[in-house]
Amino acid sequence: MKFVDEVTITVQAGAGGNGCVSFRREKFIPFGGPDGGDGGHGGDVVLVADSGLNTLADFRRHRRFRAPNGAPGQGSNCSGRSGESIYVPVPVGTVVHELDTGEVLGDLVGPEDKLLVARGGIGGKGNTHFKSSVNRAPRKSTPGTPGEFRNLRLELRVLADVGLLGLPNAGKSTLLASVTAARPKIGAYPFTTLHPNLGVVELDEGRTFVIADIPGLIEGAAEGHGLGTRFLRHLQRTRLLLQVVDATPGEGQPSPEQGARDILHELEAYSAELAAWPRWLVINKIDNLPPGAGEEIGQRVAAAIDYRGPVFCVSAATGQGTDALVRAAGDYLDAQARREAAATDAG
Known part of the structure; x- marks a missing residue:
């Protein structure tokens, strides 16, 4: 449908x-x-x-x-x-x-x-x-x-705990398929994802959370380029955003630093509130890099967008680093739920 x-x-x-x-x-x-x-x-x-x-x-x-x-x-x-x-x-x-x-x-x-x-x-x-x-x-x-x-x-607006955002071909759909049972369309060309996809992450302790993958953004999306920012509304119900950055962009594609800046700019143009949402940096496709290169790229990207949060280096294609990513996300969501419950009880 x-x-x-x-x-x-x-x-x-x-x-x-x-x-x-x-x-x-x-x-x-x-x-x-x-x-x-x-x-x-x-x-x-x-x-x-x-x-x-x-x-x-x-x-x-x-x-x-x-x-x-x-x-x-x-x-x-x-x-x-x-x-x-x-x-x-x-x-x-x-x-x-x-x-x-x-x-x-x-x-x-x-x-x-x-x-x-x-x-x-x-x-x-x-x-x-x-x-x-x-x-x-x-x-x-x-x-x-x-x-x-x-x-x-x-x-x-889809209901999800975690939202994935990034440029086309950053590997968001591959990451979704790697950590959930979802089977989104994956292809080596831009805009493979044409609508949000959802998947459920199951952790060993019986905990679960839902991840949403939205179509990739490009520079000028706020002005309607590409698929525009039409699907960003679906991220407004999430509690955590994962900004996926391609560590090995192809020819004609922006560098990891510029790609991260482009995404942040489009978020700010769409909604200052969404731009201030809790957001983690995920450097993807490190299987194509020598050991330690992913961490160096992560440091450069973080400096380029003035980011001070956690940085995760993963390979969605091989699964490297994805387990640590989803466990950290699950712990974050649980801690946030406890804080919200405590605030409700205090109120």
Whole structure:
């Protein structure tokens, strides 16, 4: 199925049914009085997070969602039937924006999370409600109110603990395949990865975490070059970024130092918040280098981007150094989770 991470849809809640004007008509009861029932309420439109979905592709075919209207009231004080609400499944991690105002209506981050996006109209009142001591035969009722109508933009952000970013052909997909059971497309040409791929890392202690690989960035991505920064939104849910640098770039490719600077520049152009995200430097393809050369390249790259964090030298193709990388990432995520839990308890 094609990966789609942004769509626009329209939702229309049901209108409330009109109230009824009716009078009791029975033999031997000449002044039966009003008995008009209320109209039923209109149905709501509700989005529901479904863990079985991983793309918004279904919305390319079905973009309009309308809940049924409430039925009008009837005589004998019979209320109209309310319209049933409709529940629209969306992938976990969907952010819902109102298209006309840009307002964020909600974020469905957990399975079975629900978000009411269009409220049904209220049913009108029948003439029974308007009976009084001075008006015993009211011929007044109220109409049902219309249901809410909204234009929505759905934006999918994948849920992952660790995100991989780097230039095309830096080896991100190979690294993902090396440390997880994921099998992304791998090729010796730019932009092999056309959409985010996810994989689960399983550590010996039974711990797991999820890695996301996004398409490679190039210089000028913030201005739309290459695949642009369209997929960087998926990194905004991660807790740690791994900046993968090719230690042996091919002819015509930027040096490791320049490539790292290009990535940092595109991050800053996209979001200052994402540029300040916890980020580790990973020097890849050291199997093509003599011993110790990877560490030297790592030092030069760190100096070029003013980086003071840990540097990992790995070969995604052979697996060299990847075990230490994923174990360190797992320890970092566990420590971060403990800090967050402690902060929550203290609050």
